[in-house]
Structure formats: C-alpha cells, structure tokens
Amino acid sequence: MRAMVLEEIGKPLVMVERPISDPLAGQISLRVEACAVCRTDLHVVDGDLPQPRLPLVPGHEIVGVVEAVGAGVDQARIGRRVGVPWLGHTCGTCFYCRSEAENLCDAPLFTGYTRDGGFATNVVADADYAFDLDPAGDPVALAPLLCAGLIGWRSLKRAGEGRRIGLYGFGAAAHIIAQICTWQEREVYAFTRPGDVTAQRFARELSAVWAGTSDEAPPELLDAAIIFAPVGPLVPRALQAVRKGGRVVCGGIHMSDIPAMPYALIWGERELLSIANLTRQDAREFFEIAARAGVHTRTSVYPLDEANAALDDLRNGRLSGAAVLVP
Missing domain, CATH: 3.40.50.720 (NAD(P)-binding Rossmann-like Domain)
Structure with a gap:
C-alpha cells in the first residue's frame, strides 16, 4: 500500500510504501476510495494538537470498500462501502461511555491522530465505528460528510x-x-x-x-x-x-x-x-437527515501524492468547500 506519512511535526508528509495490515479481531480492512482533508488534519500536522502518534498517516473522513474482516466481524460486510470518522474507538467502560457520551471517552482512539488514517490506499478500522454508506453514491461527495x-x-x-x-x-x-x-x-x-x-x-x-x-x-x-x-x-x-x-x-x-x-x-x-468529537448516534441521525435534505458537497479533488498541496490550500484559505484525496 501507499501512504502519505507525517514523520515530524511541521514538516511535509512523505509518500511511503507499506505492507497492508491484516485486520485484528473486531476490525475491518478497507481499500480507500476517497479521504477528505479536514482542518483538524492541519492542527495535527502543524502541531496544534499535542502528542500525535508518529509516524502517522493523517486523515479521518474516509470512504472505502471492505476487503477483509477480522474475527468476530460479519463476513457479509466484505464488499460494502463504509465511512470511517474521527472517533475510531472508545473504551465502553468509563463514566462517559456508560452515560451515552462516548464522544468524551477517557480512553479513545482517533483516526488520523492516535491511529493511522485515510491518506493512503488502504486502512484498518474498528468495525463498530465504520458506517455503511450508499453503495451507489459518489465516494468523493460522501467523504466530507464523515467529519465536516x-x-x-x-x-x-x-x-x-x-x-x-x-x-x-x-x-x-x-x-x-x-x-x-x-x-x-x-x-x-x-x-x-x-x-x-x-x-x-x-x-x-x-x-x-x-x-x-x-x-x-x-x-x-x-x-x-x-x-x-x-x-x-x-x-x-x-x-x-x-x-x-x-x-x-x-x-x-x-x-x-x-x-x-x-x-x-x-x-x-x-x-x-x-463541541468535542462525535458519537455513533450522531452519525446514524446525520446520514439519514443529509439524505432527506438532499445535501450535496462541493469538492476539489487531489491525487494522494498531492496531499501536501491540499493541506496548504486549506491552510491558506484557497478552497471553496472541501478538499478530497483520491488514491
């Protein structure tokens, strides 16, 4: 697989070749179709957010197709189009998780920040935090919905x-x-x-x-x-x-x-x-509302290896709508 990797805060991302990771129990492996570029990605790359996991593949507005599943995941998910957002995992046991406020979890994982994200051709995600998307939809148009x-x-x-x-x-x-x-x-x-x-x-x-x-x-x-x-x-x-x-x-x-x-x-x-993060309930509500409202997104498409240009255009206010990387 190919991935744009943040190796040092404040430095441009670097294209690297990596083996595709096998999904562990409860996980899915995706072939990335599109990944939108979010201002939070800028905050990670520029060092506004503390202690990202380095080296890191940014990106948390991911649309992809499930190619493999780990133990305990329904095999029927293989071949489905799914979306992977910023909130990638929660502990399920802390006060906030037990109070229907998993967005405030004490031990979360965040896609493209504390675990690798979607500025890549492939990504692994927790199955329970990946949402089924319209198989007939345009992956580029869908990607900004995953965070913006x-x-x-x-x-x-x-x-x-x-x-x-x-x-x-x-x-x-x-x-x-x-x-x-x-x-x-x-x-x-x-x-x-x-x-x-x-x-x-x-x-x-x-x-x-x-x-x-x-x-x-x-x-x-x-x-x-x-x-x-x-x-x-x-x-x-x-x-x-x-x-x-x-x-x-x-x-x-x-x-x-x-x-x-x-x-x-x-x-x-x-x-x-x-506002802090999101919950899975937010996603269930929003995707239904967005479909009923006929939401359409305005996007500017960049090839994966131009991720630095997309980030720079966002940083300098040169975008109207959302930038989307396509492997």
Whole structure:
C-alpha cells in the first residue's frame, strides 16, 4: 500500500510504501476510495494538537470498500462501502461511555491522530465505528460528510431550535450545515474572513439570507451562532451578534486564545458551548437527515501524492468547500 506519512511535526508528509495490515479481531480492512482533508488534519500536522502518534498517516473522513474482516466481524460486510470518522474507538467502560457520551471517552482512539488514517490506499478500522454508506453514491461527495458533516450536525443540535443561525467560517462544515438549515426552514447568516467575496457568494448560492465579513454585525440579532473558524477573537463577536438567551457554539477541536471580554457580552443568559468529537448516534441521525435534505458537497479533488498541496490550500484559505484525496 501507499501512504502519505507525517514523520515530524511541521514538516511535509512523505509518500511511503507499506505492507497492508491484516485486520485484528473486531476490525475491518478497507481499500480507500476517497479521504477528505479536514482542518483538524492541519492542527495535527502543524502541531496544534499535542502528542500525535508518529509516524502517522493523517486523515479521518474516509470512504472505502471492505476487503477483509477480522474475527468476530460479519463476513457479509466484505464488499460494502463504509465511512470511517474521527472517533475510531472508545473504551465502553468509563463514566462517559456508560452515560451515552462516548464522544468524551477517557480512553479513545482517533483516526488520523492516535491511529493511522485515510491518506493512503488502504486502512484498518474498528468495525463498530465504520458506517455503511450508499453503495451507489459518489465516494468523493460522501467523504466530507464523515467529519465536516458530522461535527457540523452535532454543533447544530447544540445550537438549539432557533430560526436565525450564524455560521462563522464558511468552509466544508458550514456549506453542509447551511443546506440542513435551509431544509429545516431556518435562516442562515454567513460570516467570512474580510475580503473573501468568493465564500460570501458561495454562501448566497446555498440560500444564505445574508453574507458578510466576521467583523460586521448581522442585520438581525441571531438565535444562535456556530464558530467553525479556529479564531478565538470570533467568540466575543458572535456573542455580540446573538440575542438574549442565544447560544454560541464553538465547533472546532482547536482555537486560538479567546480574548478578554466584558461580562455584558454573556450576560442576558447567553450560552457559550463547545463541541468535542462525535458519537455513533450522531452519525446514524446525520446520514439519514443529509439524505432527506438532499445535501450535496462541493469538492476539489487531489491525487494522494498531492496531499501536501491540499493541506496548504486549506491552510491558506484557497478552497471553496472541501478538499478530497483520491488514491
């Protein structure tokens, strides 16, 4: 198999040849069809997230076909198309796992961070954390749903039932969740980095009722805001944009420091929440909702050996939608 490997933090990935690993008990082996590139991959490669397992194959928005199964896994899964997300394993015994909060597990494994991921031609995953996908679907279009979609969905659930939803950072996650919001008959207000007219135009194409820069105030107070951009100063701006009793949800795994802010921004029973990982229940809900809503993803395709270019384009804001690697 071929894989793009992170050997040293802050250095480009390196293409290597490896033997294909046999699946252990409870595992499946996949031939990768597509793997989307997530901002979390940037946080891993750039060293924002501590102690990744090195050397490491990044990538956690994996679509592939099952080629082999380990002991205890139904042989009928061979030949099926499945998706493998960020949450790759949980202990099942800690307080959080026993409280239906496996996303907060004390001893998890994360795909493309503490175990090898999908920037490769083949990958091994836990069978219980791989989800059956539409066999007739386009693997490139499906790949961004495995994290951008799932984390976006969990963020939207935490945002509540409000009608006016602000999305800060209109990238892979926001362009998926904007479609869900429109299907739910909510209003989307899109906030982009200053000068990014392309992202603003993209948001309007997806039925956003307003699109502007992150330093602008929306024309109406929001019921809730979701921050996908890893930019701490957006937190006080979003709090200022929501009504009393509104919520601001931080949807990323990493964010720069939140600046000091006056208590008045959170007074009025405004809530500030964070999202951590996902649960398998989130996935079961989301894939059904995405199909009913007719979600489509905008993607830019890169061959596997151009993973560094895809990461660099994401890092520098040159993408509209999601980058997807295809072996």
